[in-house]
Amino acid sequence: MTPLKERLVQLDVLRYNPDTDTEAHFQRYEVICHEEWVVLDALNKIKESIDPTLNYRWSCHMAVCGSCGMMINGEPKLSCHSFLRDYEGVIRVEPLTHFPVERDLVTAPDDFMEKLKRVKPYVIGKKKPIEEGEHKQTPAQLMKFRQYSMCINCMLCYAACPEYGLTPHFVGPAALTLAHRYNLDSRDEGRKERMEVVATAEGVWECTFVGACSEVCPAHVDPASALQQLKIVGSIDWIVEHLLPGGKP
Amino acid sequence: MAKSNKPVVWFPFAAGGTVIAFCMPVIVVLGFLAAVGRVPPGLSYEQLHAFASGGLGKLVLFGVIALSLWSSAHRLRCTCYDFGLRADTLIATLLYVAAIVGSIATAVFLLRI
Numbered sequence: 212m213t214p215l216k217e218r219l220v221q222l223d224v225l226r227y228n229p230d231t232d233t234e235a236h237f238q239r240y241e242v243i244c245h246e247e248w249v250v251l252d253a254l255n256k257i258k259e260s261i262d263p264t265l266n267y268r269w270s271c272h273m274a275v276c277g278s279c280g281m282m283i284n285g286e287p288k289l290s291c292h293s294f295l296r297d298y299e300g301v302i303r304v305e306p307l308t309h310f311p312v313e314r315d316l317v318t319a320p321d322d323f324m325e326k327l328k329r330v331k332p333y334v335i336g337k338k339k340p341i342e343e344g345e346h347k348q349t350p351a352q353l354m355k356f357r358q359y360s361m362c363i364n365c366m367l368c369y370a371a372c373p374e375y376g377l378t379p380h381f382v383g384p385a386a387l388t389l390a391h392r393y394n395l396d397s398r399d400e401g402r403k404e405r406m407e408v409v410a411t412a413e414g415v416w417e418c419t420f421v422g423a424c425s426e427v428c429p430a431h432v433d434p435a436s437a438l439q440q441l442k443i444v445g446s447i448d449w450i451v452e453h454l455l456p457g458g459k460p
Numbered sequence: 461m462a463k464s465n466k467p468v469v470w471f472p473f474a475a476g477g478t479v480i481a482f483c484m485p486v487i488v489v490l491g492f493l494a495a496v497g498r499v500p501p502g503l504s505y506e507q508l509h510a511f512a513s514g515g516l517g518k519l520v521l522f523g524v525i526a527l528s529l530w531s532s533a534h535r536l537r538c539t540c541y542d543f544g545l546r547a548d549t550l551i552a553t554l555l556y557v558a559a560i561v562g563s564i565a566t567a568v569f570l571l572r573i
Contacts, residue, residue, distance in 0.1 A: 377544055377546075411462065411463055412464040421542055445466075446470055446471050449463070450471075
């Protein structure tokens with residue numbers, strides 16, 4: 212077996228310690244890495260062999276858990292999914308933008324968690340006695356929402372969205388997409404409740420269809436398409452409520 | 461929080477976007493063809509003039525132009541917003557007024573044919 216190729220990788224990592232620093236600053240690390248490694252491997256090696264004080268989140272190392280999101284050369288990326296071979300020169304690693312930094316590359320996701328809760332991302336079920344068995348779903352009914360259920364809550368779309376950066380009240384791509392995912396579920400009856408949050412100015416109408424969310428999404432959820440579909444649903448609701456006789460405002 | 465009234469402006473925007481996507485590339489190609497003197501048969505000035513003289517023709521042309529204007533105005537408003545120009549009411553008013561003036565002008569010119 213041929214030995215794995217090695218390469219000296221330089222990383223500029225944004226450091227911030229809330230106990231001692233007044234401002235964040237870049238720190239340069241130089242570390243020997245295998246050519247096949249990802250940025251997360253380089254960070255792990257730095258932490259193991261150079262600087263144990265470096266902080267960042269990660270868990271699965273296979274683009275499933277969604278915890279290692281960070282800005283790599285200015286782009287929101289999963290560090291476990293960013294191969295070193297795709298980068299030349301010094302690699303700049305920063306915490307996800309649009310979120311408050313807790314320490315080094317660790318950001319506080321509280322705002323996203325609160326928004327996620329607001330859109331009720333769970334089946335608000337039809338009441339049916341348990342003896343009647345499970346709610347069955349055809350493959351066609353599943354396909355309607357399956358893509359939107361693949362979100363791993365990595366928040367890369369929030370870091371990519373210029374609207375979220377400019378208007379922090381915006382409910383944002385991932386949460387709205389999950390609202391759409393449950394609205395489309397044949398077992399669900401919670402659409403009306405969710406639209407009270409979705410169809411507001413801070414909801415889907417803050418979106419100007421930049422589309423950056425879909426470009427950075429590592430799970431190919433395409434949040435931008437979900438949001439445009441929500442706009443159509445919201446518009447039809449509006450017409451029913453305001454223009455049709457018997458429609459309730 | 462109350463539901464937004466944005467659908468009032470968004471629906472014509474979406475309709476205009478669809479119209480632009482389908483019609484504008486064709487119009488650009490036809491424009492180039494006309495410029496190099498290769499007008500496809502059936503699209504000569506006389507025939508298009510006759511099309512614009514009829515009631516249905518006027519309606520189609522008005523629909524295409526007015527919806528495209530509205531869509532462009534709304535898109536420009538969103539683009540300004542994306543670039544951080546947050547005087548949204550002023551920008552929206554200016555652009556929508558421009559679209560409405562353009563639409564009225566279209567109607568006037570069409571009715572004169």
